Amino acid sequence: MGCKDCCSACFHCFFDYETPVTLVISSKRVGALFRLIQLLIIAYVAIYVCWQQRAYQDQDSVISSVSTKVKGNILTNSSIEGVHVWDVSEYVIPPQGENTFFVLTNMIVTPGQTQSSCPEIPSEFTNCESDSDCKEGFNEIRGNGVQTGRCVQYSDAIKTCEVISWCPLENDTVIPKPALLGAAEDFTVLIKNNIQYPKFSFRKRNILRHINSTYLKNCTFNKKTDPHCPIFRLGDIVTEAGEDFSVIALKGGIIGIFIDWSCDLDFSERFCIPKYSFSRLDNKNPENNVAPGYNFRYAKYYKNNENIETRTLIKAFGIRFDVIVFGTAGKFHIVPTIVNLGSTLSFLSLVNAVCDWFMLNFMKDSNYYSKHKFIHLNKKGDCVPLSSMETTSYGTP
């Protein structure tokens, strides 16, 4: 073969346009079926994929920064501490957190603890009758200290093993009821939340632009009347979460403050606003619970007049508020659009297969259609339509 032939072949190969030979059937039934299925697929894409699911969008997850500020004072009058006014620096522990803040609502105070020895709190593990029931150096994981090996009088009736520990020991069997700081439900918390979607260079904060300072100074969040106010009354949060403040205040709990920043960034930035919701995160009263509620112990350390370290131990019950920021933003992007349209296009090509099957099996003239649609090539070189072996083939009339 010469060079000219070769070039010509290449040229043909590159510029010849191939298009399938098509049989056009004027049948209302098949035509209608064909258009109906096409319509269904296009409607699915338009309505469901594009409108509902926004599958043409690229997505990004939120990055967030939260700061909180609680306000309010409480006066308590307990037998141990006397009249005491609690302010923020006392009942919010630790004084600042990242996405979380804890508000003290109830407590058991054990003042004047020093390193010394004293009888254990009575229990099945610590009760004793003589020194032989106690073991020097024994350190029960659920106990409060290290046993000295002696059995001593806890009260007139009960003897327990003596332990070395911070003495006197805390007795947490009786929890104050009602909660000492139950009035904490009137406290308010200002939540400042800055978010960004780095993929879209989008930044926003939960104090929206149309809110002015005067409003901010006096507003309180309310789902219906003030949905954009960033100041929340603790009692309202707990009520929205479906709980009773006076009950949760007794033993504590964890309340989630959810801020949903799901946004469609194809629309104006104005429409991207946070939606708040609240729910209790720890389980209230399931059968299989350990350590229900939420509490922890902390201590204030002093040196007494003899320069001996003394501490006031506080078992703090309270509500931990977890500010959980979530959401995804979507914005038109060509790749997911192509992927979703492309996949649906594939289904459009399936429609032909369905209609062919219908045409060749359920139509009156199916034999006739089949004769024209299929050209059978058998090994002998003859063209024979499958459905009518006896008739002459299409190619050789």
Next chain:
Amino acid sequence: MGCKDCCSACFHCFFDYETPVTLVISSKRVGALFRLIQLLIIAYVAIYVCWQQRAYQDQDSVISSVSTKVKGNILTNSSIEGVHVWDVSEYVIPPQGENTFFVLTNMIVTPGQTQSSCPEIPSEFTNCESDSDCKEGFNEIRGNGVQTGRCVQYSDAIKTCEVISWCPLENDTVIPKPALLGAAEDFTVLIKNNIQYPKFSFRKRNILRHINSTYLKNCTFNKKTDPHCPIFRLGDIVTEAGEDFSVIALKGGIIGIFIDWSCDLDFSERFCIPKYSFSRLDNKNPENNVAPGYNFRYAKYYKNNENIETRTLIKAFGIRFDVIVFGTAGKFHIVPTIVNLGSTLSFLSLVNAVCDWFMLNFMKDSNYYSKHKFIHLNKKGDCVPLSSMETTSYGTP
């Protein structure tokens, strides 16, 4: 129908190969259009989808662990506290955080507070002229304690309601200027960051392998000269975030330290390095702001000589640094590859439709092409091309 026929039919059904009959048109115009569109689609896939978007990759989000260590000392000489050297355990509050650390830059100290009663800080809510202006037990949310019902002298000119609280009350109207610990800009912080992509079993830390201990002991991060040094000067961080340290130190603020671990794991692990960036997260000076800056109150508790609990209240202004680690890693995976290639293949099949439309509408010989491409079957059983009803059909010459 006998069993033999049935088997034969099945055999045909399974092994007969069906391929569309194709019309080959030697037209440079259509051919060129066809190839051009094909080329565009393939170029889009190759360049945009594969190279730019790396859509052939499976993705995973980063899991991170951060620890920080601040270094530096400051000597202050204030009227209340006298000469005082501040070290890390005093100005970093709390002493350790997970993804965040707070550096004290300014403060209002109120020493010697005890539970007692004293006049309120003057304001529109607390000023009074006689006892009748004050209400016993009233607890104003923006006030500092619980009113006793008496109106007492605050200063020579002003009378305010008396409250029970930690007295004397803090007066935070005057903030020290310049900031007491403004020299904190010379402090350095070492940030250790370990990340992993669990889907790809990939782990790395921000102290890169090629960095040696000698370098680590003396380096300071600099975007241009030392981009991999994990030790940051606080002043540099604030400057990079576009802020003035002496200004932000006055009232505090929140600065984000962003560590971007976006990686293409199809390349060597060596190329997966963290990129640092910094920006201020709270809003500086918008019109609608409440509680600008960043501050919180904490107290140190003492017992005085009469064994009465006393505290030093500190309103701490400072900079909270949030270390925000983000990023996604991608690695070749067959499923997204198939999905992306497949969807684009669907579009290749659309090219035929476009070229057919062009051929049948804009070409000189369109009638002629149409005659050969379409075989019309009408209900009477005749084959008639649509475009030339008067000519004989293709099937019956």
Next chain:
Amino acid sequence: MGCKDCCSACFHCFFDYETPVTLVISSKRVGALFRLIQLLIIAYVAIYVCWQQRAYQDQDSVISSVSTKVKGNILTNSSIEGVHVWDVSEYVIPPQGENTFFVLTNMIVTPGQTQSSCPEIPSEFTNCESDSDCKEGFNEIRGNGVQTGRCVQYSDAIKTCEVISWCPLENDTVIPKPALLGAAEDFTVLIKNNIQYPKFSFRKRNILRHINSTYLKNCTFNKKTDPHCPIFRLGDIVTEAGEDFSVIALKGGIIGIFIDWSCDLDFSERFCIPKYSFSRLDNKNPENNVAPGYNFRYAKYYKNNENIETRTLIKAFGIRFDVIVFGTAGKFHIVPTIVNLGSTLSFLSLVNAVCDWFMLNFMKDSNYYSKHKFIHLNKKGDCVPLSSMETTSYGTP
């Protein structure tokens, strides 16, 4: 053209069904190849995409809330502090954290520090021979205070620059060995974890429903025997992470407690259970390390008898446990299903191209097949098959 013709054209356009004319080839070789490739693609979709990758599922990331509670006591007997029993409120610092808790295992205690002046700790930067080696007001970033400009006796042999600071200075060159609170490996921690997948309205906690309270009171997590017990012995965690507790206790470290909530929500909620794993997050002994281990300093503040502020500085070494909750849940969703099936369908259409290529190049009768498959239209209006220019075209026999 009249209105009637126009309507008729539209009607045809809408209801005419177009289907490609197909050549059926009874060749076992091509047929088998065709079916084989089809089978491979369908098997890939069924086995890999659907079964293995669950690509038909929509996915959501976990939102989690963690609370922890450590239990245990330790008796230490050090030369400085004497006999001391440590309880939770002393060795867990801060007393509560969100996703993290720190357990003290070793420490350097410096009691009785006051604001005064004292000689620096000897080092290459602080050693001096005369006052001229020290510079008043100099504040070395790695030093412990601000120099007074005097060179004073540190010990009999060594002179160092005097600094104003919290004096006496801490000397952290000698770390207690074995670790003071090495017995902390017997402590237990209860981890409560509540998760949710907001997209699927799915909530669960790590205390599973079939676990009863009696079991919870006595169980300890063990990968084999008690994989669902939420109470962990610290020593077991460290061992599972591949570390030696007595070694890590010396200088501290960071241990990750990973809770994997990956779930297939198409199955029953019962099968969605957390999987725990543990690993060390900080680097143990790499060559290029700074500040190995994990430690921080905190202080307890007192007023001594002369009402001067005194503090006990503690350099706390210990293990920070980071509870890292991750996982994605999947549930059947129509959009990803369509996308994945659609993309694979596109590949099915490629099968035809492959088989055609095989048929036209590698089969004995390829010329014959080609003659029937292609109808060549050249510009002159003749139909000539490409492969046999000399024979008459298929359309004009």
